[in-house]
Amino acid sequence: MLEVQHLGVNYQGISAVEDVSFCLQPGQIVGVIGPNGAGKSTLVKGILGLVPTASGRVRYRARSLKQQLHSVAYVPQRSAIDWDYPITVERVVLMGRTMHTGWLREHSRRAREIAAAAMERVGIYHLRRRSIGELSGGQQQRVFLARTLAQEAELFFFDEPFVGIDKKTESIMFEVFEELKLQGKILLLITHDLGGALTQCDRLLLLNRKIIAHGSLKEVFTSENIQRAYGDSVLILNQQII
Amino acid sequence: MNWLIEPLTFEFMRHAIATAVLLGILCAVVGTYLIVQRMGLLGDVIAHAVLPGLAIAFFFGVDIYLGAFVSGTLSTFVVTWIESQSRIKVDVAMALVFSGFLALGITLITVLRSKLDLHQFLFGDILGVTTIDIWQTLITTIFVLVLVKLFYKELLFYTFDPLGAQAIGLPVKFIYFGLNAAITLTIIASMQAVGVILVVSLLVGPGITAYMLVKELHQMMVVGAVFGIISSISGMYLSYYLNIPSGAAIVLVVSGLFLLALLFSPHQGILAHRS
Numbered sequence: 001m002l003e004v005q006h007l008g009v010n011y012q013g014i015s016a017v018e019d020v021s022f023c024l025q026p027g028q029i030v031g032v033i034g035p036n037g038a039g040k041s042t043l044v045k046g047i048l049g050l051v052p053t054a055s056g057r058v059r060y061r062a063r064s065l066k067q068q069l070h071s072v073a074y075v076p077q078r079s080a081i082d083w084d085y086p087i088t089v090e091r092v093v094l095m096g097r098t099m100h101t102g103w104l105r106e107h108s109r110r111a112r113e114i115a116a117a118a119m120e121r122v123g124i125y126h127l128r129r130r131s132i133g134e135l136s137g138g139q140q141q142r143v144f145l146a147r148t149l150a151q152e153a154e155l156f157f158f159d160e161p162f163v164g165i166d167k168k169t170e171s172i173m174f175e176v177f178e179e180l181k182l183q184g185k186i187l188l189l190i191t192h193d194l195g196g197a198l199t200q201c202d203r204l205l206l207l208n209r210k211i212i213a214h215g216s217l218k219e220v221f222t223s224e225n226i227q228r229a230y231g232d233s234v235l236i237l238n239q240q241i242i
Numbered sequence: 243m244n245w246l247i248e249p250l251t252f253e254f255m256r257h258a259i260a261t262a263v264l265l266g267i268l269c270a271v272v273g274t275y276l277i278v279q280r281m282g283l284l285g286d287v288i289a290h291a292v293l294p295g296l297a298i299a300f301f302f303g304v305d306i307y308l309g310a311f312v313s314g315t316l317s318t319f320v321v322t323w324i325e326s327q328s329r330i331k332v333d334v335a336m337a338l339v340f341s342g343f344l345a346l347g348i349t350l351i352t353v354l355r356s357k358l359d360l361h362q363f364l365f366g367d368i369l370g371v372t373t374i375d376i377w378q379t380l381i382t383t384i385f386v387l388v389l390v391k392l393f394y395k396e397l398l399f400y401t402f403d404p405l406g407a408q409a410i411g412l413p414v415k416f417i418y419f420g421l422n423a424a425i426t427l428t429i430i431a432s433m434q435a436v437g438v439i440l441v442v443s444l445l446v447g448p449g450i451t452a453y454m455l456v457k458e459l460h461q462m463m464v465v466g467a468v469f470g471i472i473s474s475i476s477g478m479y480l481s482y483y484l485n486i487p488s489g490a491a492i493v494l495v496v497s498g499l500f501l502l503a504l505l506f507s508p509h510q511g512i513l514a515h516r517s
Contacts, residue, residue, distance in 0.1 A: 088457065
């Protein structure tokens with residue numbers, strides 16, 4: 001179980017995330033939603049210790065998550081990556097094996113096999129020798145998905161995984177998420193797309209600096225909650241916010 | 243072939259060429275990390291920021307290279323600190339730190355009545371390198387190359403996706419410090435030969451030329467090192483026969499090779515696209 005207790009993150013003196021608490025069970029997919037600037041990315045960075053936290057703690061299996069970062073797979077937002085970096089698909093996926101391989105060693109044949117299987121699973125094996133810059137947005141997102149698979153992690157954090165992807169990538173991602181869920185992994189997806197992706201999630205967390213609502217799609221998607229998070233200027237039509 | 247051999251009959255030319263070749267390799271490899279982190283100007287910052295350390299170490303009779311190392315790495319921390327504590331972006335932070343440290347260095351040299359030669363610091367004097375200097379450069383080169391080889395996969399992860407690297411538990415602060423220390427060492431090794439104004443060209447020139455031609459980081463290092471060697475040797479010969487300053491000659495060859503790659507690179511060249 002992943003427990004986030006009273007987490008608070010300050011950004012340049014301003015409180016970006018305040019008193020966030022929630023628990024996730026193995027085999028759960030949780031979607032973090034909220035308006036722009038609600039602190040969704042900051043919350044995930046705070047959970048993983050990528051930014052200094054002002055308060056609270058994060059525990060996984062009753063121990064501090066910071067001691068167990070090897071079980072964490074994290075995919076940053078597309079914009080955090082330099083797609084002109086001189087690197088091939090295969091090398092990015094192999095990064096998932098960095099901690100298993102250990103310091104001062106080169107990746108073993110086994111590591112390469114695991115990376116190959118991960119690339120095969122998301123349909124990019126034939127692209128393995130390509131530069132990442134030559135791929136489409138969807139293929140690029142699948143490279144990072146393959147990296148998380150190669151890592152054989154227990155906790156998965158995706159920051160806006162559905163941005164700029166095609167239908168094929170979307171269906172592969174949904175399949176993989178479902179498989180991971182069946183394997184008892186915990187997945188946390190940040191998304192601002194309130195469409196089909198949300199039906200994938202077992203739970204939703206509606207955030208605007210604080211938790212506005214937390215629960216099933218039905219529980220969270222009340223007009224009252226949405227108004228509290230997004231303000232008065234939104235309309236809900238078939239679960240799409242306009 | 244006599245024109246090839248003639249310069250080598252002079253000991254100072256042999257020393258200079260040996261140093262230039264070593265620096266061509268070292269700078270190209272280390273410089274690729276500056277390029278892929280979009281921190282090319284950090285080389286310039288460190289190069290100028292070593293001056294206060296040089297002046298203080300010289301005054302107290304400590305090894306000047308130690309002073310330079312402390313001062314150079316300190317400047318990288320100051321840049322990061324300013325960037326993390328405020329809304330100031332990295333380019334402005336670098337511009338401020340770079341000129342601030344240089345001004346402090348010039349002031350210290352005057353106040354401490356130092357006999358440090360500012361001209362030598364700025365432009366270097368590759369024809370004045372001694373056998374000991376060559377050994378120092380050789381040791382620095384081997385040391386840094388071995389470290390790059392040993393920590394290649396961690397450095398690749400960190401420079402490609404620093405957040406992802408931190409998320410899986412890699413010691414990113416340590417890696418950041420190590421990388422900046424290696425860049426500072428490289429700059430100090432190059433200081434005597436080409437001076438601080440031109441060293442940034444050796445750091446980013448060969449690497450970015452290679453970047454136009456290959457698609458992986460390690461290829462960029464190897465091909466960049468080859469360009470570094472070619473630039474060093476041909477620059478020294480140009481300087482010998484045309485009687486122009488060696489550092490400038492080397493940098494002009496570096497720039498010329500880059501221009502050729504920019505125009506004619508099969509994938510990324512400007513002219514290749516047109517046809």
